[in-house]
Amino acid sequence: MSDYLFINAHLLTMQGTGVGYIKNGAVAVENGRIVAVGTTAELQKTISAKETIDAKQMCIMPGLIDGHMHASYAVVRGVAQDVWNWMQAGLAPYHKYMDQPAFLAGTRTCVLEGIKAGTTLFGDYAWPMDGWGEVFANAGVRAMLTARINALPAQGMAGLKIGDLYPFDEQRGRETIDRATAFADNWHRSHDGRISVMYGPQGPDMIGLDQLMECKKLAAERGLMVHVHTAQGDREIDQMVKRYGERTPAYLQEIGYLDEQLLAVHLTEATDEETQLIAKSGAKMALCSGSIGIIDGIVPPAHVFRQMGGVVCLGSDQAAGNNCHNVWNEMKLTSLFNKIKYKDPTVMPAWEVLRMGTIEGAQAIGLGDEIGSLEVGKKADMIFIDVTEPNILPILDGPIRTLVPNLIFAATGREVVHSMIDGRFVMRDRVVLTLDERAIREEVQAEGERLSAAVAADPVHQSMKLLEAMEAGNL
């Protein structure tokens, strides 16, 4: 007997080459997996379930995949947009004071925000503070966690002048690799496989060659991907050219880093030729349209990457200067930005970006066999969307079916009413069952205020570019 049978829904299965729509659809779930998908009439003949839920006026689709994020920076949401050199001139002074309580408050807030917007997989990249993995494990969400590895001095970039070559600290590199390895060995495939792990050299500009190669080897031994910020900004390219005399993609090709094992994040500064080189290698791309738009004013070359057959996931990146962890926002911005970039309204239609937020996203992070579509045998990670909200109505079925375009260009995330992960409800009727929402709201406000007070008392804050706007009374 199945645990759940959902009937009478608009199903977006994401099977095939598009969205795999089924009218009056039904899904059955048993022991955390999808055991049947089809029409309500078909499934009602064959499936008996402990609980049958009428999902009339709802769309059921796979949960959204946020493949690249720095969840903890939700505690400094909004400190680093609208400036040049956002990392050094916006985030770094706050980052310097990000201790464990602040880090965990930000991470919990991101997870709460994501669940409420339909995210079921959180691809977080962070320094593995104690308690980090537990946030995802206890929230009942699926996560792909990457522990940060770099050989930068402990204080990071705070105090460095823009354009200075960062000093490398090999000992620090050693410590971060060892900590990431311990994390991988403890957490990969834990919690019934809900938590997976990648290796994360932060960027090829932030660690020496020997340690960069060691990361790839350690990951390969464990069957893990490497998750690397790649050509992520003019700052990185400047460091690479100064240190190695070549740009990032050529360097990565030369050292044998371009292959299926790599999840290359951003590609902000990659030329079309460099993008083609990376896509052809089988490497995957994480595209953070909102973040890169806000912090760099750039549309990353995902369209070129996909035209070469490359597979792309979406990521909300960081809330210091993307300001939200919402895959609906990423899907809409990805479609819009690319239409505008190419002056072509046919580029990245609604169904393609929905694939990037679901099945293609799952494939990009190596979980395409487990999640990303409503398909028999896959994990039951699914969301339920109220399609009677005024911004979605009317739902028309012909001659043009309007559901997917209306979801992509009009949904905000608040239309998601239930979320199921691994066959268990984590949100029902917009109440998150696994988290204390009120406590998280209070905690992040208090931690944000505490961090701000520390930054205000430190002269390093005088380098922050938004101070001018504050002093002019504009912000």
Ligand SMILES: [Zn+2]
């Ligand atoms: Zn990142």
